[in-house]
Amino acid sequence: MTDRRTLLLATAAGTLLSLEGGWLRPARANPLAPWGAAPAAASPDPRLRALAWAVLAPNPHNRQPWLLRLEGDGALTLFFDRARRLPVTDPMDRQLCIGLGCFLELLRLAAAEQGFDARIDAFPEGENATVLDARPVARIAFAPGGTRDPLFAAAARRRSAKLPFDMARPVTAAEVQVLRGALLAPAGLGAAIEPAKVAALRDLVWRAWVIEAEAPAAHGESVALMRLGGAEVAANPDGISIWGPQLDPLVARGELTREAMLPGRPGYALMISRYRAMLAATPAHVWLSTPDNGRAAQLAAGRDWLRLNLAATAMGLALHPVSQALQEYAEMAGPRAEAQARLGRSGPGLMGEVQMGEVQMLGRLGVALAEAPPTPRWPAESRILPG
Numbered sequence: 001m002t003d004r005r006t007l008l009l010a011t012a013a014g015t016l017l018s019l020e021g022g023w024l025r026p027a028r029a030n031p032l033a034p035w036g037a038a039p040a041a042a043s044p045d046p047r048l049r050a051l052a053w054a055v056l057a058p059n060p061h062n063r064q065p066w067l068l069r070l071e072g073d074g075a076l077t078l079f080f081d082r083a084r085r086l087p088v089t090d091p092m093d094r095q096l097c098i099g100l101g102c103f104l105e106l107l108r109l110a111a112a113e114q115g116f117d118a119r120i121d122a123f124p125e126g127e128n129a130t131v132l133d134a135r136p137v138a139r140i141a142f143a144p145g146g147t148r149d150p151l152f153a154a155a156a157r158r159r160s161a162k163l164p165f166d167m168a169r170p171v172t173a174a175e176v177q178v179l180r181g182a183l184l185a186p187a188g189l190g191a192a193i194e195p196a197k198v199a200a201l202r203d204l205v206w207r208a209w210v211i212e213a214e215a216p217a218a219h220g221e222s223v224a225l226m227r228l229g230g231a232e233v234a235a236n237p238d239g240i241s242i243w244g245p246q247l248d249p250l251v252a253r254g255e256l257t258r259e260a261m262l263p264g265r266p267g268y269a270l271m272i273s274r275y276r277a278m279l280a281a282t283p284a285h286v287w288l289s290t291p292d293n294g295r296a297a298q299l300a301a302g303r304d305w306l307r308l309n310l311a312a313t314a315m316g317l318a319l320h321p322v323s324q325a326l327q328e329y330a331e332m333a334g335p336r337a338e339a340q341a342r343l344g345r346s347g348p349g350l351m352g353e354v355q356m357g358e359v360q361m362l363g364r365l366g367v368a369l370a371e372a373p374p375t376p377r378w379p380a381e382s383r384i385l386p387g
Helices: 003-013 033-040 046-054 094-113 150-157 173-181 195-214 216-224 229-235 248-252 266-280 295-314 330-343
Strands: 066-070 075-080 116-122 138-144 189-192 226-228 240-242 284-290 318-321 358-366
Touching: 033 046, 033 150, 046 066, 046 094, 046 116, 046 138, 075 094, 094 116, 094 138, 094 150, 094 295, 094 358, 116 295, 150 295, 173 189, 173 295, 189 195, 195 216, 195 266, 195 284, 195 330, 195 358, 216 226, 226 229, 229 248, 284 295, 295 318, 295 358, 330 358
Parallel strands: 226 240
Antiparallel strands: 066 075, 075 138, 116 138, 189 284, 284 358, 318 358
């Protein structure tokens, strides 16, 4: 393989094990169209205008696990798309439930921007603590009203920044306080900005990342969700998108394949190298905790994760989820226990607040050294159930 091909393969490898995929546009289709469709949405139905924004919410492996039913009384019912499960790395659907919470909060903010109050009734028919089932995740009633939130102004620019951060630009305690003030549950935010604490978390994040990369089933789940080349991304704009004018020819020639990302192959080694450097370039970490690990708490964590993303974006900061250590599968038991013990127990936090009990999300925070791209999305209308 030539040096140029190795470099291109490294670019592809770098998108693996991320919350969201890549961004370059193929000539034949534009899976990024929903990012432009949201600001331009002109439907007379405020629910559809809000949905155009909500589908841009962050979510695990870009699975976009939301399905909507339009109700005759001007409401919406949100369901979990069980075909979008991550059975290996998210066996209890906890992370996907958090993603649904992100969706709900962006929907609510978009509705308020239009002068509507989107009232969320979570799990109106009950819940399943083991896995999400066919019952509704939420019912959302639209009514005139709602208070516009300045966070919404950052919605079109929000990204999950899988990039190195500027190590010469620390995150300050004042910035953490601003982020905390943007949350619905401010006490749930924890932060590490002191060098020794950040270094300890960088070590935990890296060890957990390596465990996932070396666990055949967990890594295989990510590889199976790769969308290779513009045609695959256009046909299925979810999962881990690897595409663009430089990469598509490699796919066409059979040089960039899923097999290339498996252990012992060039793409796998390059992926390890790229992520080691990226995760090392982290000046701060933040995490969200909830009092318990029930479904309502997971949705609430998702709503605040979306708000944390928007607040960071508005401040010129970048946020990248690195929650591998919080996952519930067997190989991750050690890091999960360590993360919960270190971050989730009650006690004084960075600003003297009392941290809550169950850590739901962990992320890198800093100033990105490049602009993070948007991610392919299914259009809002494709996520509406018939009838």
